[in-house]
Amino acid sequence: MVQPPLPHDSAGAGVPISNVRHVPLHAHSLLRHAASVHADATITSVSLSGLATRMSYAQLEDRALQHARQLRALGVGTGDVVVNMGVSSAEQLAWLYGALSIGATTHLMNPLLLPEQVLQLIAAAHPSVLLHDTATAQIASAVPAVVHAIPHLNMDAPPKAPAWGPQGSRAASTFSEESPAIVCYSSGTTGLPKAAQYTHRSTVLHAWGCALPDAMALTARDRVLPLMQMFHATAWGAPFVSPLVGASLILVPPSRDPKQWYEWIEAHEATVLGAVTAHWMALVQYMQANKLRFSTLLRTVVGGTRLPEAVARVIAEGLGVEVRHAWGMTETSPLATMERYASNANLLRHGKPVFGVELRVGNECAGARSQRLDELQVRGHWVAHRGDGDWLQTGDWAALHADGHLEVIDRMEDALNGDASLISSALVEFHARRVPGAADAALVKMDSSETVLAWVRHPQADEATVTLALRQMLAEAFGGWTPDHLMAVDALPYTHSAKVQKNQLKPVLAQRLRANAAAH
Structure with a gap:
């Protein structure tokens, strides 16, 4: 086909064309955006005793810049490793964003793993500095036995920024968007936890994917409370998608008490709850026994093991909370698929993949006529891989239906x-x-x-x-x-x-x- 000639101006010259230039995607730019555009939205940190502290995104960015200078003063720079071991809080988040801004890679370490696992994982990471909070100080004190002497910093201590450098300066990001940003670890239910490394680019794209209307559908009007900790796949990306859209964030410590979860939701006026199936089964039982209702909660994103349809019905119809059933794993950052529960559905599956994620069972992709069971495989913009293959083998038995819906049956070793x-x-x-x-x-x-x-x-x-x-x-x-x-x-x-x-x-x-x- 012959292409038409370019339009010309009166002098006969071609019309100038503006080209989009590549701007690197850096994870800390999410906080920079929130501090500029959603400065008054808040991050609330809640302790087990119920004490709550609050700071704005603008204050969080200032704190992150202070911590970046502290890390620089310790000689930490691009490509170095920072172990961040604590429970979810605004201070932990500020240290994470501070490390991101200087190109250091943060390993979000789970302090609730077996002590020998924690020490083995820290030794394998070869960190330049170990960050801990008051709750994890005792575990951190045992680390020098297996790792060369490295600085230990308590994230709960007041920041001690070096005297050099202007208070609010932002250094230009000179490292690649493909640079490692965060390492998270799996739950370790079958042995030593596996590590998944996210890049700056994958972290930003995952946040965008989470924000989509058919994914988490977050807006600046939301108040997001993830019951998962940041060391659990970055609390499902909540600390990144929330500043992207300007949603307020509520960070809580680990707890297995449904009474406490309910009180946190009510006291902090959460509108969106991130929880696994086990959380909701206990919460439904507690609320039914005490004849309770929510006053602000509108929507929940549920992951982990498969949510029984009967429980989804109680949440949606009995408690008036929209249910979004997700599937993912640490290696998928973790969001991969999402399904909105409908009361007229005969079966609650795991939804369809969000843009940026592809699925197949065996060598068969979505849309094929067959619905045979085989191992689920995934690839995408924020999917980590083990080995050289394009597809991540998940270890799950699953079926892909002709309409693109995913149905995960079980772990292959458990089915x-x-x-x-x-x-x-x-x-x-x-x-x-x-x-x-x-x-x-x-x-x-x-x-x-x-x-x-x-x-x-x-x-x-x-x-x-x-x-x-x-x-x-x-x-x-x-x-x-x-x-x-x-x-x-x-x-x-x-x-x-x-x-x-x-x-x-x-x-x-x-x-x-x-x-x-x-x-x-």
């Missing part, structure tokens, strides 16, 4: 073979928790391929009665299938992200199985 299809361990556990007398439950597939349902007994419940009720409930829900063994336990071991540590539970159950076999 069970039923008579006609795979059975999700998460759904088995949900049905088990509905049995009166069973306070909690976890289904474990043993090395022998036998299945054990470990359940926590209410103090007043009769073990034999509950065991019979569990078998009847599960047989009805799963076409006659029941676990090989049911065992009452005192408690289940949980991670910081409300996941049962089945790798710790399995040897305890194996020992009991051997003891039972020997007794008979």
Whole structure:
């Protein structure tokens, strides 16, 4: 096809064309934008005692610049590693943005991991400085035993900015947008946590993806409260998408108390809650028992294990909160897919991928006619990879439907073979928790391929009665299938992200199985 000639002006010259020039994407520019455009929006830090402190985005940027100068004075610069080990707070966030602005890479370390895991991960990071808060000071004091002597700074201490340099100066970012920005670690439910490294570019693009209307749909009118900590995949990106849109941010410490969660939501007028399925199951139970309602909460983004449709219905129709069901993992930064719950839907799946993320099962991409089960694979602008392949192998059994919807069945090591299809361990556990007398439950597939349902007994419940009720409930829900063994336990071991540590539970159950076999 012959292209038409360019338009000419009266002198016969071509019309000048303006070209868009590349401007690098740097994660700390998100805070710079918020400080300029949404300066009055706030970041609230809440302690376990309920004490709350608040600062604006403008104040947060000033604090981040002070911390950047502190790090520079210690010799930390582009390419160096900073370990940031603490619970979510505005001060932790200020140190993170300060490190980002000078090109240092921050490892967000989870202080709730096993002590030997924390020390091993810090030693492998080769940090130039270790940041901790008052809550993690004791753990930090053990670090020199395995790492060369490095400066330790308490993030809760008043900032001590060097005398040199103007108070509000902003140094130009001379490092690449592909430079490492943040390293986060997986939950470690199957062993030593895996590391995922995010770049400046991927962090900004992930924030944009989170803000989309069919993703988290955040605006400057929102007040966002993530129950996940910043060391859990940067609290699902909340500290980056919130300044991008000007939403206020509420940062809370780790807690497993639904009463405390409810009080935080109400006291700080949260409009959006980030929570895993286990959070919501406990919160629904607490609110129903106490006949409570929310006064400000409008929407929740739910991740972690699959949210049962019955629980989504209670949240949406009983509590009046819009449910958005997400799927992702630490390696996907973590947002990959999102689904809005509809009361007329027969099944709550995991939604469709947001722009920037591609999915396939096996070698089959979305839109194919087949809905066969295979391992879910992901690639995209903010997806980390292990090895040289283009696609991240997730370790999840999943199906991709012709309309692009994702349905994650279970972790490949946890899923069970039923008579006609795979059975999700998460759904088995949900049905088990509905049995009166069973306070909690976890289904474990043993090395022998036998299945054990470990359940926590209410103090007043009769073990034999509950065991019979569990078998009847599960047989009805799963076409006659029941676990090989049911065992009452005192408690289940949980991670910081409300996941049962089945790798710790399995040897305890194996020992009991051997003891039972020997007794008979």
